[in-house]
Amino acid sequence: MESNWDAIVIGSGVGGLTAAGLLAGVAGMKVLVLEKHSEPGGQSHVFRRDGASWDVGLHYVGGMNEGSRMRAFFDYLSLGQLRWIRMPHEFERFIYPGLDFSVPSDPRTYEERVVARFPEEASAIRRYFLDVRAVQRWSGLSFLQAFMPRPLSFLIRQYQMLTRSKAVQTTADYLNSNFRSPMLRALLASQWGDYGLPPSQSAFAMHAQIVAHYRYGAWFPEGGSGRIARTFERGIEQAGGSVLVCQEVTSIITRDGRATGVRALDTRGVAPVDVSYQAPIIISNVGAPLTFEKLLGCDGDLGARTASVRQLVKQLEGGSSAVTLYLRLKAPISTLGIQGENYWINTTTDHESVAAQGSGIIQGQPRHIYLSFPSAKSGDEKFHTAEIVSLVDYREFEAWREQPKGNRGRDYSELKDRISNGLLKLAETAVPGLTALVIYRELATPLTMEHYTSHPSGRFYGLPASPARFKAPPLGPRTPVAGLYLSGSDAGCPGIVGAMMGGVGAAAQALGRKGFARIVSALQRANRNATPTALPEQKKRATLVSKVALTASIWKLELQLEEDVHFFPGQFARLRVADYEWRDYSIAAAQGPLLSFLISNRTGGHGSDYVNTVEVGGRTEIELPLGHYTLHRNGQRKVFVATGTGLAPFLPMFEQLRRDATLETAELLFGCKTQADDISHHYQGFIPKTLVCISRESGPAASFRGRVSDALGGLTFDPATTDFYLCGSAAMVADCKAILERARASRIYVEAY
Numbered sequence: 001m002e003s004n005w006d007a008i009v010i011g012s013g014v015g016g017l018t019a020a021g022l023l024a025g026v027a028g029m030k031v032l033v034l035e036k037h038s039e040p041g042g043q044s045h046v047f048r049r050d051g052a053s054w055d056v057g058l059h060y061v062g063g064m065n066e067g068s069r070m071r072a073f074f075d076y077l078s079l080g081q082l083r084w085i086r087m088p089h090e091f092e093r094f095i096y097p098g099l100d101f102s103v104p105s106d107p108r109t110y111e112e113r114v115v116a117r118f119p120e121e122a123s124a125i126r127r128y129f130l131d132v133r134a135v136q137r138w139s140g141l142s143f144l145q146a147f148m149p150r151p152l153s154f155l156i157r158q159y160q161m162l163t164r165s166k167a168v169q170t171t172a173d174y175l176n177s178n179f180r181s182p183m184l185r186a187l188l189a190s191q192w193g194d195y196g197l198p199p200s201q202s203a204f205a206m207h208a209q210i211v212a213h214y215r216y217g218a219w220f221p222e223g224g225s226g227r228i229a230r231t232f233e234r235g236i237e238q239a240g241g242s243v244l245v246c247q248e249v250t251s252i253i254t255r256d257g258r259a260t261g262v263r264a265l266d267t268r269g270v271a272p273v274d275v276s277y278q279a280p281i282i283i284s285n286v287g288a289p290l291t292f293e294k295l296l297g298c299d300g301d302l303g304a305r306t307a308s309v310r311q312l313v314k315q316l317e318g319g320s321s322a323v324t325l326y327l328r329l330k331a332p333i334s335t336l337g338i339q340g341e342n343y344w345i346n347t348t349t350d351h352e353s354v355a356a357q358g359s360g361i362i363q364g365q366p367r368h369i370y371l372s373f374p375s376a377k378s379g380d381e382k383f384h385t386a387e388i389v390s391l392v393d394y395r396e397f398e399a400w401r402e403q404p405k406g407n408r409g410r411d412y413s414e415l416k417d418r419i420s421n422g423l424l425k426l427a428e429t430a431v432p433g434l435t436a437l438v439i440y441r442e443l444a445t446p447l448t449m450e451h452y453t454s455h456p457s458g459r460f461y462g463l464p465a466s467p468a469r470f471k472a473p474p475l476g477p478r479t480p481v482a483g484l485y486l487s488g489s490d491a492g493c494p495g496i497v498g499a500m501m502g503g504v505g506a507a508a509q510a511l512g513r514k515g516f517a518r519i520v521s522a523l524q525r526a527n528r529n530a531t532p533t534a535l536p537e538q539k540k541r542a543t544l545v546s547k548v549a550l551t552a553s554i555w556k557l558e559l560q561l562e563e564d565v566h567f568f569p570g571q572f573a574r575l576r577v578a579d580y581e582w583r584d585y586s587i588a589a590a591q592g593p594l595l596s597f598l599i600s601n602r603t604g605g606h607g608s609d610y611v612n613t614v615e616v617g618g619r620t621e622i623e624l625p626l627g628h629y630t631l632h633r634n635g636q637r638k639v640f641v642a643t644g645t646g647l648a649p650f651l652p653m654f655e656q657l658r659r660d661a662t663l664e665t666a667e668l669l670f671g672c673k674t675q676a677d678d679i680s681h682h683y684q685g686f687i688p689k690t691l692v693c694i695s696r697e698s699g700p701a702a703s704f705r706g707r708v709s710d711a712l713g714g715l716t717f718d719p720a721t722t723d724f725y726l727c728g729s730a731a732m733v734a735d736c737k738a739i740l741e742r743a744r745a746s747r748i749y750v751e752a753y
Helices: 014-027 069-077 107-117 119-147 150-160 171-178 182-188 190-194 204-213 226-238 288-295 300-315 351-355 358-362 374-378 394-400 410-430 446-453 467-471 496-510 515-525 606-613 650-659 708-713 730-742
Strands: 007-010 031-034 046-049 052-055 084-086 090-096 099-104 219-221 242-244 247-255 258-266 273-278 282-284 321-329 342-346 368-372 384-392 438-444 484-486 539-549 554-561 572-578 581-586 589-591 594-600 619-626 637-643 666-672 689-694 722-727 748-750
Touching (some): 007 258, 014 069, 014 226, 014 282, 014 496, 052 374, 052 384, 069 226, 069 496, 069 515, 090 182, 090 190, 099 182, 119 171, 119 182, 119 204, 171 182, 171 204, 182 190, 190 204, 219 374, 226 242, 258 282, 282 288, 288 300, 321 410, 358 410, 374 384, 410 438, 410 730, 438 730, 496 515, 581 594, 581 606, 589 650, 594 606, 637 650, 637 708, 637 730, 650 666, 650 722, 666 708, 722 730, 730 748
Parallel strands (some): 007 031, 007 282, 031 242, 637 666, 666 689, 722 748
Antiparallel strands (some): 046 052, 084 219, 090 099, 258 273, 321 384, 321 438, 342 368, 539 554, 554 594, 572 581
């Protein structure tokens, strides 16, 4: 990897990608974006299970109508390749005991509906919507001051004084002083989950921004939020830049008081490697606390210069985290009469008690949830998904913080089951029949968020949008360290659009005195195109040289690269299967420049379409190697459990065991529906003792009749001396992991990409 760049961006969230894309597009800069996770996008990335995908942080976006300023930014940065689907006209439902209120995509209609429901407070309601617009303008002017000459900035501040008192009071103070009805106050505050603070803690300035942001409804990226990073990436690469994953930045390098580079851990391999990169411009998109308290030194002259910023950050600490339940459904949610609208479901009108609901969540009795349907919003007609989110106190999960992700023990798994059951039970009260549609579920906790994003305590909104934040001098993109800029929500405000504007601010400052004017001019020209360019170093071109059907649904593909492949047994590669669509596949084998995959077309997604249609001679791109799933060469008994193409990462592990002369310590439980689905016989002589588990028909005498999880449940083993490796369908892995945890197994290794 080349070590010198025009600019380096730490973190590939929307703010970081925005800054990188603008520097590349406006000034032709060669920008390196470093991402800790193996998937780019920050909280706009998606994860997949058996073809289905879920959006981890972006749930909807306002202001994406044609011709809007925000749409212009997205169009410019995505080279016009990111398309938007408008959500239903009634895009939100606020549900309370005794009230079910639908929010329309029209501010006048919204106002009239509230007045019709609470006619006795009509004048206060109309004043509220006027105040929302006025305070939104106040917030926008605060951000624009960072780009204005000092005289104009002074005039803006004087104008803002007219609205400041309303903006910096709490949302609760505004509502309590203007409305008598507790139900009306609760209704108007319903979207507080969009910025993560209850009314008593949030600034009315933040609340007004959210209400105004969605006044004309909401949109969602076609194909899911993962398309944002992939379309922005193309523009960065066109200028010679790169979005490099598995790069955990550990410090910002300074010289003579100026930021000149970063140090990072390259975790693409099994063991992390210390690396460094240099550039005259460093943009941090990982939040102010991490930037100023960890990545920069706090001693000497540098520490003295950043002391006031660190003090401000310390004063503003706090904020929310959440649990999220991801659901795979067996049928479209339209079968339940839902078109894709969001649901805010509450058991009480007391938002303050909801904010303190930690014990309720832990006990499986949430008081408030947000329910959305990513597949319906993204236009996905093949996979049907839902998400349930509930804000929670991180401290409820601290006991498991030091445990390894994916193997935090039986108590943690039981806790997640209890939380999941409670979330689903509350969702069922508003959407009867939802539970019956669920065929797979997976819960993420604040520990998950902290692991993937490095946000302290899993606080995904950044610095809290409290009155103190709006009263204090804005952090903005400038920092006391020359060459270092801040992007993302801490430089803007919470949310995808707030984070984007933080990225705009960082790019404008990095481009110099006329930076913002250059950006505006570039948006007006908007003549960029998505022409492919030279690939960055970590991506390789590949040609398909062999395609063999092992079963009716599983293919063995062999691709040739332009250089030899080096990887550790168990690692995976990322394969481009369509424009802006990449899929992860375990490496089944590699010899010199030849690389083998086992790919199923069972799910019917983009990967299935690729394997169905690609022909020998077809060219694509690959990023590799990635992942930490690897063989522990310790001489202990090893039990491998796989279904379908889950056999792929085990094949090179078996080869390693054979070379170590320890293959006899291993055994394989391989599950399939019918004997015709058994691919293990293709590898006889290369795999250990195998028990084939056939679930839907009688098999040969040597096979097991039933699911692979049934066979595992009957296995006798010593938990202290047996290693378990699981790979296959998400449901199988979850079932087998639960069986092993109940049996007190502690050495359980799961492929988690």
